[in-house]
Amino acid sequence: MLLAAHSIAPPVVPSEARLQQREGRRYRRTTGGWVLVACLLVLSGAGVAHAESRFELDAPFNVGLDRSYVFYSPSRIRRVGDAEPSHLVFEAQVAPNLFLPQLHIGHATPTLGEYIISAVVTPNIRLRMLAQESSPVIPPSFMPKLTLQVAHLWKPTLDEAGQPRRFALSLVNLVVGHYSNGQAGCFYENQEEAEHGCATVSGRLPLNETSGDFSTNFIRLEAQGRVVGHIDMARRSAWTLGASAFIERNSSLAFGGITSEMREVYGDGHLGFGLMLERMWFEHRFRVEGNLGGPFGETPRQRWTLNVEAAILPRWAAGFGAFARYVRGQDALNILFLQPVSLVQFGLIFELGPGLRARTSPTGDPLGAT
Secondary structure, X not given: OHHHHHHHOOOOOOOHHHHHHHHHHHHHHHHHHHHHHHHHHHHHHHHHHHOOEEEEOOOOOOOOOOOEEEEEOOOOEOOXXXXXXXXXXXXXXXXXXXXXXXXXXXXXXXOEOOEEEEEEEEEEEEEEEEOOOOOOXXXXXXXXXXXXXXXXXXXXXXXXXXXXXXXXXXXXXXXXXXXXXXXXXXXXXXXXXXXOOHHHOXXXXXXXXXXXXXXXXXXXXXXXXXXXXXXXXXXOEEEEEEEEEEEEEEEOOOOOOOOHHHHHHHOOEEEEEEEEEEEEEOOEEEEEEEEEEEEEOOOOOOOOEEEEEEEEEOHHHOOEEEEEEEEEEEOOOHHHOOOEEEEEEEEEEEOOOOOOOOEOOOOOOEOOOO
16 A cells, blocks of 8 residues: 555655665564564473473484385386387386484474474485396486474373373474486587587587486475374274475585586476375384476476386385376486386385384384374
């Protein structure tokens, strides 16, 4: 309304004194706003300081992080530069989550904090071996990252006997990472290496998918929520429904950042959404999830990728399980991102760490991982 009023009124040139008064009022309003924010932060910090807190060193909270896979696909893999599409010997993702001491604040249950703050280092590597002569491992993906996670566990809903029947958790991940394939070749197929690099030749599609350099840094914001219901402590069983969303931005800052020619084709970043349903029965887990994601800011426009996965993780397998997955959209292996794929995959999955466990008492039986 103020902007509209100023646009209609005739132009007036204010005096220097009035300009100083206006700047003074604006400064006081801005300063007052920051003072209010600072007061709120101090008050919230005081509340957290008074809450009981502890560091978890042995059994960290492990939810919403990367998993390790090894799998096979009967679908063929295509690369520009190969005579024909190739069969796959195997593909793997090795993603150990290395936890720093984890801060638990308050009590959602006797053994879990109401707020859990984590810093996790993940030296993620994704590789693929093709069924060609000498069974080559084509340029792998190196994806090390640091994840800062803040999780909030809502107080459980109890039944008449004081047993938990339902609870919810929400978490936010801030991820800073690097993504590259360790290659030094030119980015485009038509470019040739010269004394001053590949920029001497103007690049054009297709990409050099055999030895082309792929490298970017990124920052990613993730939000996840889960509701665990129909909890049966005697059978250690429950249902879990989850949803997630993320946005990721590529960066040219620091060593290994994205180049302008790669940004034009790969895009400014990615965003996506996901849903998950899991049934836990006597601590055996059966999970179905789907994810849809794609790039933004790229030329030419690229397709989005649909990923649907079903997994079974028996209690006696101590973290190992079996899974089947269908992927339709972009190839996920670094510089192959322009290749359209329709892949069926199946193999082994492994989730490091004990996962989230809720207990009725500090020495009670665990509800199990969620």
